[in-house]
Amino acid sequence: MRVTVALPRELGNTELSRWRALQESDPAFDNPFLSPEFTVTVGELRDVVRVAVLYDGPEIVGFFPFERHPLGIGKPVAAGLTDAQGLVHAKDLEIDVRRLIKDCGLAVYEFDHLVSGQPLLNDRHERYPSPIIDLRDGYERYTATLKEHSGKTYKTTLAKSRKLQRDAGTLRHDFAITDVGPLRTLLGWKTDQYRRTGRTDRFAHRWIVELVERLLATRSESFAGVLDMIYVDDQPVAGHFGVRTRTTLAGWFPAYDTQFAKYSPGLIHHLAMAEQAAADGIQMIDMGRGDKEYKDKLKNGELEVAEGRVATASPAAGVHWMMRVPVRKTRATVMANPILLKTADKALKTYGRLRTVVQR
Incomplete structure (x- = not known):
């Protein structure tokens, strides 16, 4: 296995073309x-973005996009924004993960939305x-599932749409503008x-x-x-802004005008988006x-992503562990406990209200 590291451009x-072929396989x-396209666009704006290209002989067998930060700390491209991370690779690829990280000039690679089936995964990584929204059987089948499992939500959303x-x-709904x-x-x-x-x-x-503006034009x-x-x-x-492949739309930035909050505009919009997305060839909205409450009400399936890190034996990796791992575990504990999560969310909203008053 040979690894070369390049700037996206x-x-x-x-x-x-090979990257797209591996992704679609x-x-x-x-x-x-x-x-x-996503990595190349982010790379135009952030000079920390790199792509490791993996070769088996003359054949390209994988692409590993990442950001290289000081002390050899590696992160996913646009870390903190993306809901799918990892290596795009040929089927049944076997790699030495720590050697890959080292070849990329990294001491550690940290992730929080690593997709399933990755060579980077091991048993210590937390799964979530x-x-x-699974639309493979069409929008009508999706709404039938909602009626069966979230009937009150579906009926209430339609009633609020009529009242609005x-x-x-x-x-009016404008899709893909x-x-x-x-x-x-x-x-x-x-x-x-x-x-x-x-x-x-x-x-x-x-x-x-x-x-976001560049991706809108892509x-x-x-x-x-x-x-x-x-x-x-x-x-x-x-409304909502996201990015799509031929068949998957990634939910990214949904929002609404708060003056219409009593009508549940986010739910009204998501149902309209799902209907149009299905008509436009989308089979899944991730x-x-x-x-989030709206996700629980609208979902009819789940994927699995992982959080953790891959590290080499190095001082930088040790420092990173001390700074990041205890914090991550504490956050995971809060997220897994409904009482702690509700308390933390309430505290953040109180802070938000106070911050808004001070800014005014």
């Missing part, structure tokens, strides 16, 4: 965050469910949500805003940015790891 058409890799239209006007204006409206709602709930505002980082046969919005009487109510 240094990959030629041969390498990019295994359903486990059918996520746009594992697509070459990643809820999905009675109160505010005709509902390319206008940057609605995108900025959506990002404004999302920023408000981050601040209101005490979370860090991702869009305070200019590179993330530019990344269109290929196997990858695209997807923006969709619902309106009442031409007033934007809710909503991403995380315990």
